[in-house]
Every structure is written in structure tokens, then in C-alpha cells.
Amino acid sequence: MTEDLLWPDYATPDDLAAIEAVPLEARGLPESTYALLARAATHWPNRTAITVLPDAARWREPLSRTFVEVLADVHRYANLLHHLGIRRRDAVAVMAPNCAELITATLAAQLAGIAVPLGGSLSRPHLGELLGRCGARVLITAGPDLAPDTWDTAQALARDGLLDAILAVRPTEAACTPEPLPAVAGVRVGYLGELAAAMGSSTFDGDLPRLSDLAAMFHTGGTTGTPKLAAHTHANEITDAWMLAASNLFDQDCVAFAALPLFHVNALVVTLLAPMFKGQTVVWAGPLGYRDPALYGEFWKIVEHYRIAAMSAVPTVYATLAQCPVDADISSLRFPMVGAAPLPIAVRDSFRASTGTSLIEGYGLTEATCASARSFPEAPRPRSVGQRLPYQRMRAVHVGADGTWEELPPGSTGVLAISGPTVFPGYVIGRGENGHVLDGLGKLVDGWLDTGDLAGIDGDGFVYLAGRAKDLIIRGGHNIDPASIEDALLAHPQVTAAGAVGRPDLHAGEVPVAYVTLAPGATVTESELRDWTHERVPDPAAAPKAVTVLDALPVTAVGKLYKLALRADATRSELRAALDEIDGVHDIEATIKGSAIVTTVKVSPSTDEAAIKAILGRYAIEWRLVVLS
Missing domain, CATH: 3.30.1340 (Histidine-containing Protein; Chain: A;)
Incomplete structure (x- = not known):
């Protein structure tokens, strides 16, 4: 690999043109996620790759593994899967809270076959539908001492005849001997670590994956309707991870913090794959991640102890952290990255005021692998989520009634479209003689991905989001961006979170209403908040008809505001x-x-x-x- 070409000078927005003057194919990227790990183990064999916390309370008692040790674990797990009959085009389902074994198991599934990370909160019928669609007959899942409910679901799926093998993972640093697992007729059941102990750790016994092979399938598109399965190739994941790692911001000494679940693309690409490019250590939170209330009381001490420099989270996490008194030296924290949902101005400002550190915005979606734009701390562009990443093309388009696209000039708002090496090959709709059958389902047009987001793009490639097309509130034909309402509410000192949606209306079709949560001890009333917002939204038509106070806003498993429930x-x-x-x-x-x-x-x-x-x-x-x- 030519290291000089692998690492361009990427410090400012002006570097984009020079980077793209070199063809991506000349960069010498690894051939697969496995090749990326093997490269790290060769370059930095004894450097700590992962430090995994058992839980928030025991953050001083982690399990640490070097890159060589991680590679050996991946070999063992992948060889076990190969022994169970998994081949290159076979799917392996993975369903468990984050733990040390899950990290290596996910990489092993991509080495032996195709990883299918699943959220344990999905309903049993939906899980059954996804298993049938991808064809996975082997499930790596949480054992009874890690997540009892998930283990019960796994057994039920096996009894339904959907699985041939269940491989259970255990909590990080589990001290006691595990209890025997109950048998399921016709299904191989055992602990992953025990079954893999006898497998070879120096090499993988099967065929190695290539860039064009499928690496993973991620469920996306909802929490109630059956989610779609977005396919990722090794090229998708490797390229997107490199685009992030190429930034001059991140050097070998940059320690990252990971707490999003591994069934989410951000956890895989941003905090697992990207750090491997430069041999960075990643500190992984316990199984509950950012959903663990105890984490927030210890968070700043964890940053100080491990010298955390980078982290990735959703806006709701940073809104909570902004309310946590800084009780430690957090001078190491330089790159708190935020994405997955629009960043309210009030959250941005309150986090900076509390910590002295600015949030680094980014933009992405599962169908474009993960990240497609990121901002520059030293060159801020107000209201932008960042500049497009190298080799990704973006444009705003007008979609006509007949479905045709018309590209709009710079600065005009339209549907955001993306093309390039990170755009996924399609959704998995079944299996055929030659492997999985993929279909864009209307999201892919001549190699361009319809993101469903509304945005404008300036001449330098910076993206300015204007909301989700499906989230727009349309009042009597007037388009209202809910973010304008949410920003006004979040500017109130007693409001901690806000979500605006359309309420059906006899005369206007729908009118805006809002929901909020309040800080402890807050005294503001719903009517006062409504009046506050009426005075501050830029468009009188966007003034909400009602503001409702809730104990908590509904969110998805990764912390995104779930507006359908509102x-x-x-x-x-x-x-x-x-x-x-x-x-x-x-x-x-x-x-x-x-x-x-x-x-x-x-x-x-x-x-x-x-x-x-x-x-x-x-x-x-x-x-x-x-x-x-």
C-alpha cells in the first residue's frame, strides 16, 4: 500500500479539489474490513485497539485488547462460522447489546459471510421477516446473563424453525461460570467464546472477501413497519471509513469514545472501522451505551481518565451532557461529532457554553453507508452540516410530477441526491440462485440516491439541510420546516428537548403543534411556551397551535426523535x-x-x-x- 497516496492533506475545505485530483482507485485502500483489521495488526500489533467498559458504574475495570488480539479473536469466531457452513454469500444475524465479544463477532461475520446486525427491540414478527429475507440461519445473540429478553426472543425464533444455530455472547469481563444453555430441538446452541476456543487463531480457513462482496445488511426505515434491509459492500464501508479517517484532525493518539449500538451504521463506520486506519484506541461504553442514565454522572470523569478526544452521538445525548456539571479535566475532548438528526441551535450553544468545545456536525444516512458530509471546527459555515466528503457527489434536485429530476443551481433548496462509492447497491428483497436480490425501491436513479432530505448546496460543496421531505408540515399549501419551531422552543432556558409535527386540521389540512420536555424544577406553562414560540418563529404560519409538555419525547433505539409517535x-x-x-x-x-x-x-x-x-x-x-x- 502506498501510504503517501493513502493520506492526503485534508485540513481545510479548500483541500477537497486536490484530494479528488487523485483517483480513488490509486489510494490503495484495503480490500475489505478484514484487510483493514489485518493491516492495523501488522502496523501496530501491541497497541490497544479496544477498551470495553463492563458498564457505567465499573468504568475503571475495562477489558482491553490489542490489534493482534482482536485479529486472533476474529479468526477464531470466523472459523467457527465457517465450520458451521457459513460461506461468502451467507448471512449471519447479530443481535446483542454492545460488549467485547459483539465487536469481534461483527467483524468475524463480515469475514466469514455477511453480517446482519439486528436491534433487539424489534418485534418478533419483524425479526422473523428480516431473517427470512436475508436468509440468515445462524444468530449470534446475547446470552441470558447479558440481555435476558433478547435471549428469550432468540430462543423463540429458533423454536419457530428460523434458525440452525444460536451462538450466545456474554457480558464484558463476566466473572462467573456461565449457566448451561437450554437445548432447542434441531438447533446448535452454545456460547460463542466456548465453541470458538478450539478454532485456529492465526488465519481464516475460508475465502477472503473482496471489495465488491457484500459486507453487511442494516435494517432501516422505521420502528413499527417492517424495516428495509440496506446492503453494504466492503467497498462501501472501507471507503466511507477512510473518508473520515483521512482528516488531519485525527492522529494516532486520538482516543475515541463509542456508545451507539452496533446495529447502527455510525457505531460500525465511525467508531469501529475508521479508527483502525490510524491505529487509534476506541473506548466502548457498556451494553446500554448512551441509554444508561448512570453514564452521564460519570461521563466527564471517563473523558479525563481515558483522555477521550473524539466521540460520536446524536443531539439528544449532547443536550443531556450540557446539563451535566463538568467535574473533571476534559481538555482532551476536541472532536465531539454529532449527526443522525438535525442539531438544534440551543443544543449547540448550550454544549459549547458548558464544555468550551464546539460540536462538529455531520450528515449521513444508511443508504449512503454512513457519513456524507462533515464540518470543520476551524472553518465554520453557519447553518451548514458540513462539506461533502471526498469522492461523494451531491446535488439538489426538483422532482417533477412524472418523477423526472431537474438539477437546481447552487444555493437552491431541493431534494438532496448523492452519488459515488458509498451509495449502497440496494435493499435486500430476497435471495436467488446467485445470492441476494437487491432493489433500489425507487431510491436509486441512474446511480444517484434520493435521500428524502431537503437541502441546498453551495459552490464549495457545503450542505444546508431544510428538513426531511416527509417531516414538512404543510399548512394550507405553505411548507413549514419543523426545525424553526424546535429552535425557538429550545431557546427557552427551561426546555431540554422539542419536537414539532403537523396536526390534522379541517381548514388547513394540518397545522403545527409542538411537544417539549423541561428541565427539573421548571415552572413554565404550556401556554407560556406557546406564546414564547409565537414571538420567535420567523414565519407566523409556523407558530404552533399548541405546545404539550411530556416527561420524555419518544425516540428510536439510537436516540433519534420518533416523530411518527408525536x-x-x-x-x-x-x-x-x-x-x-x-x-x-x-x-x-x-x-x-x-x-x-x-x-x-x-x-x-x-x-x-x-x-x-x-x-x-x-x-x-x-x-x-x-x-x-
């Missing part, structure tokens, strides 16, 4: 008010199905059904009427 609540509240004077209405339910909300109104037999139907029919919603017996 829209469902807003729909339910509107219809309760609209039907309040009609006798016999027992209940109103707003159920999330895929990306849609279906409202069910339950009434008694004596209810005036015609009157209810007349009211419901005036709303632009999907509804059904159920007469109770």
Missing part, C-alpha cells in the same frame, strides 16, 4: 376534540403502520355513525370506524 398523538388529540360532543364514542386510537398513521374510532351501536363519518371524512387522514358489540 404525529399519532396529535391526530388522536384533534379527533377527540372534534368528536367530543357526539355520544357513544368509546375510544380513539391512532396506530402507526409503516410510515402511515391509521385512526380507529370505536363507537357503541347507538352512535350516530353518519355524523361521525361526516366529520372524519373532512380530514386528510386514514381512518376506520368500529362498532362495538
